[in-house]
Amino acid sequence: MAYTVPRPKLTFAEKLYLPNIVAGLAITFKHLKRMLKGETKVVMQYPEEKWDKSMPEHYRGAPTLVTDQHGRERCVACQLCEFICPPRAIKITPGHIPAENAFAKVEKYPAAFDIDMIRCIYCGMCEEVCPEQAIFLRKDYAITGTSREQMLHNKEKLYELGGVFDGLIHKWNPEK
Amino acid sequence: MDFFGSIPWLLIFTSLAKTIFLVFLVVLPMVSYTVYAERRVSALIQDRLGPNRTGFPLTLLGFKKDFSPFLGGLGQPIADAVKFLLKEDLTPGHVNKPYFWLAPALAMMPAIVTLSAVPFGSELFGYKMVVADINVGLLFMFAISSVSVYGIVLAGWSSNSKYPFLGGIRSTSQMISYELCMGLSAVPVLLVTGSTGLSKIVNYQVEHGWLLAPFTDGGLQLREVLLIIPIFIAFITFTISMFAETNRLPFDLPESETELVAGYHTEYSSMKFALFFLGEYTAMIAGSALVVVLFLGGWHVPFIPDGSHGAIFGLINIATFFGKVALLLICFIWVRWTLPRFRYDQLMKLGWLYLFEIALVNIFITAGILAYTK
Amino acid sequence: MSPVLFWLFTLLMLGFATSVVVNRNPVASALSLVGAFLALAALFVGLDAYFIAVIQVLVYAGAVMVLFLFIIMLLDLKAEQRRRFNIVTLLGGSIVAAGFIAELTALLSKFQLGKRGFPTLPGAKPVDDVYQVGMTLFTTHNLPLQVTGVLILVATIGVIILSRRELK
Numbered sequence: 001m002a003y004t005v006p007r008p009k010l011t012f013a014e015k016l017y018l019p020n021i022v023a024g025l026a027i028t029f030k031h032l033k034r035m036l037k038g039e040t041k042v043v044m045q046y047p048e049e050k051w052d053k054s055m056p057e058h059y060r061g062a063p064t065l066v067t068d069q070h071g072r073e074r075c076v077a078c079q080l081c082e083f084i085c086p087p088r089a090i091k092i093t094p095g096h097i098p099a100e101n102a103f104a105k106v107e108k109y110p111a112a113f114d115i116d117m118i119r120c121i122y123c124g125m126c127e128e129v130c131p132e133q134a135i136f137l138r139k140d141y142a143i144t145g146t147s148r149e150q151m152l153h154n155k156e157k158l159y160e161l162g163g164v165f166d167g168l169i170h171k172w173n174p175e176k
Numbered sequence: 177m178d179f180f181g182s183i184p185w186l187l188i189f190t191s192l193a194k195t196i197f198l199v200f201l202v203v204l205p206m207v208s209y210t211v212y213a214e215r216r217v218s219a220l221i222q223d224r225l226g227p228n229r230t231g232f233p234l235t236l237l238g239f240k241k242d243f244s245p246f247l248g249g250l251g252q253p254i255a256d257a258v259k260f261l262l263k264e265d266l267t268p269g270h271v272n273k274p275y276f277w278l279a280p281a282l283a284m285m286p287a288i289v290t291l292s293a294v295p296f297g298s299e300l301f302g303y304k305m306v307v308a309d310i311n312v313g314l315l316f317m318f319a320i321s322s323v324s325v326y327g328i329v330l331a332g333w334s335s336n337s338k339y340p341f342l343g344g345i346r347s348t349s350q351m352i353s354y355e356l357c358m359g360l361s362a363v364p365v366l367l368v369t370g371s372t373g374l375s376k377i378v379n380y381q382v383e384h385g386w387l388l389a390p391f392t393d394g395g396l397q398l399r400e401v402l403l404i405i406p407i408f409i410a411f412i413t414f415t416i417s418m419f420a421e422t423n424r425l426p427f428d429l430p431e432s433e434t435e436l437v438a439g440y441h442t443e444y445s446s447m448k449f450a451l452f453f454l455g456e457y458t459a460m461i462a463g464s465a466l467v468v469v470l471f472l473g474g475w476h477v478p479f480i481p482d483g484s485h486g487a488i489f490g491l492i493n494i495a496t497f498f499g500k501v502a503l504l505l506i507c508f509i510w511v512r513w514t515l516p517r518f519r520y521d522q523l524m525k526l527g528w529l530y531l532f533e534i535a536l537v538n539i540f541i542t543a544g545i546l547a548y549t550k
Numbered sequence: 551m552s553p554v555l556f557w558l559f560t561l562l563m564l565g566f567a568t569s570v571v572v573n574r575n576p577v578a579s580a581l582s583l584v585g586a587f588l589a590l591a592a593l594f595v596g597l598d599a600y601f602i603a604v605i606q607v608l609v610y611a612g613a614v615m616v617l618f619l620f621i622i623m624l625l626d627l628k629a630e631q632r633r634r635f636n637i638v639t640l641l642g643g644s645i646v647a648a649g650f651i652a653e654l655t656a657l658l659s660k661f662q663l664g665k666r667g668f669p670t671l672p673g674a675k676p677v678d679d680v681y682q683v684g685m686t687l688f689t690t691h692n693l694p695l696q697v698t699g700v701l702i703l704v705a706t707i708g709v710i711i712l713s714r715r716e717l718k
Contacts, residue, residue: 018412021515028221028514035220042225275577311678315604322612326584329616333577333623341623348620352613372680 055139060124062140063090063115064162065155066133073159074134077108081126081135089119090126113155117143136162194307198296199288202498207457208253210505216249217506218513227252263446268335271443275334280444280451283327287458290320294465295375297475297494298482305475305494306375313374314366317466318359321421324459325351328423328430328440331452335443343439346520347423347430353527354420354427360535361413364406364542365470378474382482386473399549406542411471413535418463420527423456424508426515427523434517464504465497472500556596563589576622580615587611601679 013019034040044051067073077094095111097104126135140161145151153161212227219226228248267276293313297305310316325348332344365387366372369380385391387407390400420427431439441452468474475482475493482493518526566586573579587610594603687695 021511024514025510028510031223032217032220032510035223040223042223045225310600312600312604312680315601315608315680319604319608319612322608322616323584323588325612325616326581326619329619329623330581345620345623348616352616355613371678 052139059139059141060122060137062117062122062138062143062153062161063120063124063126063158064136064138064140065113065158066136066162066165067159069164069166071164072103073109074132074165075110075113076106076132076134077110077113078131080129080131084125084129086123086125087119087121089116089121090114091116110155113158115153115158117145117151117153118148133165136165138162190303191307194303194305195292198291198307202296203288203291203458203461204454205253206461206498206502206505207454208257210457210460210509211256211453212249212253213506214509214512215252217509221510221513230255257450260447260450265446265448268443270336272334272336275330276443277448279327279331279334280448280455281327282330283324283455284451284458285455286320286324286327287455287462290317290462291458291465293317293374294462294469295378295474296465296497298490300487300490300494304375305490309373309375311371311373311376314362314372314377314466314470317374317462318355318362321459321462322351322355324455327452327455331444332430332440335440337443339436339438340440340442343430343436343442347440350420350423350427350429350523350527353524354417354531357413357527357531357535358417358421360532360539361410361417362470363535363539364410367539367542367546368403368407374469374474378469378476381473382476386471386476388471389473399545402545402549403542406538406545407471409534409538410542411467413531413538414470415467417527417531418467419508419511420523422459422463424460425512426518428517429520429523432517460505460508461501464501464508467504468497468500556593559589559592559596563593577619580619580622583618584611584615587615599679601683 031040035042065073065075077092079092079094082088082090082092091112091114092110093112094108097106097109122137124137127137138161143151216226216228226249230249230251232251232254267273292307293310293316295304295306295309299305308316328347328351329344332340332342332347335341365377368387369377371377371380381387385400388404388411390397390404419425423430429439430436431441433439436442441449444452475497477496480492480496481489563586566582566589569582570579570586573582587606591603591606591611594600594606
């Protein structure tokens with residue numbers, strides 16, 4: 001059944017329309033005044049103000065590689081991250097660790113480890129899948145460059161961003 | 177025949193100087209900074225900040241530091257202008273080329289020409305601060321601004337696509353309707369001041385007080401008090417019709433984004449679009465100048481003499497005039513960001529059924545008061 | 551008015567007027583007519599008749615022609631553009647025009663008053679023509695003015711009644 005919404009009965013002042021315009025102008029003026037006084041909260045002014053301090057622990061920034069407390073690179077070039085990466089941003093070239101090395105037990109190391117930051121979607125799947133806790137998403141978010149080459153993070157860059165991580169895994173530790 | 181001897185070189189030179197001062201040193205910078213104010217004030221009203229970054233890149237010229245003044249973003253209009261000039265000028269293939277090119281010029285030019293009749297100051301070094309002091313100044317402004325509709329109509333027609341065409345059609349009927357109201361609401365002012373020359377209207381207000389505030393000459397007569405009512409009504413109707421004439425919100429139906437993409441300038445880009453933009457804002461300035469001249473006493477402020485007492489006062493008078501215009505422009509912007517758009521039938525109804533009648537009755541009231549308080 | 555300006559605007563007006571007839575595109579014709587009106591207004595300014603000049607622009611260029619243009623655009627007249635010049639009508643038209651010009655020259659050469667120049671206006675002071683037009687209209691020509699007003703009123707009412715019947 002059709003139901004007609006009744007039109008509201010307008011008073012003379014409302015029909016005249018001008019008082020309501022003045023009321024509307026008063027409202028917008030109130031907003032203007034509060035902005036000018038600085039009472040209204042506005043968005044963060046990015047390059048001057050940054051939210052680095054209040055950034056949450058679980059923030060997913062740029063993926064990085066880390067070394068352990070002995071200075072050994074944690075990555076064992078298992079390539080799980082390469083396979084799981086949805087946009088296929090990671091490219092690993094595995095290398096062989098020679099027998100005379102203290103960590104010969106590990107067998108493999110990444111000869112080259114490239115992450116294409118143009119492709120990376122910061123999903124964190126590489127971190128989740130890594131059995132060695134070698135790759136972590138850190139809090140760097142301002143990843144910029146003026147060319148495609150600059151946006152390609154190679155191994156040195158990734159270790160520079162990642163630093164040392166004193167973590168849980170000790171199975172490659174020779175003392176053990 | 178003595179062609180060259182009869183040419184009034186001095187008149188041509190002074191007129192040229194006044195025109196250049198008015199158009200290039202005052203109005204065009206004012207237009208670009210009105211656009212900036214529009215963006216900034218709208219942002220502040222909507223609890224945003226608006227363009228506050230672009231300063232003046234003095235480092236490019238070898239200075240130590242970029243200059244960004246206290247509000248920030250004051251370099252924005254210059255950046256905008258450069259952007260408009262450097263953008264690709266695209267002419268769609270389906271348009272009617274000659275008219276497509278003619279339309280932006282026709283939209284921009286009348287708005288600037290109307291300014292020639294406005295007395296923007298009293299006197300400076302013995303020269304009257306008005307480009308063309310004609311005794312039909314008000315009618316001249318109405319006439320030229322009524323020509324400005326051709327720019328919009330042609331833009332809509334020559335674009336050869338539906339949205340611009342609808343915008344053009346809308347603006348035609350809107351402009352014709354509101355021109356009537358505008359003319360009629362100015363008649364009470366003419367009745368009171370007894371002249372259609374804009375300088376004479378201003379001079380009347382200098383002697384007898386501003387029409388909207390008749391106490392500015394120091395005295396208050398019964399007649400002036402009675403006249404405030406019709407003059408105030410005339411002011412309201414005139415301002416409303418001026419909003420409609422300049423296609424400003426709440427009457428911007430020719431370019432209403434939500435229905436017509438961008439209305440008559442949908443197919444335009446780069447500098448051709450900028451000309452429409454400039455034309456709209458120049459028309460706003462011309463309209464505000466007209467309101468200032470008709471109702472707010474032109475360049476006059478109490479206790480400051482006119483320019484014949486010294487060049488400094490002449491300059492103050494010019495500054496006063498443009499200060500008043502700037503205040504009105506702020507009001508324009510303020511109204512734009514407060515009110516929603518009218519529906520098309522509401523617009524026509526408002527123009528023909530209310531404003532037209534009110535303005536007509538208002539003339540009779542004014543004439544009655546003038547006749548009985550002589 | 552400087553003779554240079556007079557000839558400039560006269561030629562402009564005649565050029566625009568010719569292009570009204572010659573143009574096949576109705577919109578172009580209408581715009582040419584606007585141009586002719588503007589040039590005519592400039593000629594009025596040259597005669598110090600500012601009021602008539604302004605009214606010419608305000609009424610004809612600003613209102614009447616806008617309505618014309620409005621209707622032309624809505625009708626979208628394509629048939630007019632396809633039509634070519636007809637030899638017979640062209641010949642007939644030129645004969646009529648030539649006859650008219652011959653008649654005018656024959657008559658004007660016998661018209662003694664026309665040979666005198668215009669009397670110079672008293673004083674170099676510009677005339678307040680709005681005031682004078684108003685005074686003349688409302689004192690000496692008051693009755694014709696009122697009659698014209700009634701005539702226009704009748705026409706307006708007639709238009710309203712006709713258009714209302716159309717709606718039903």
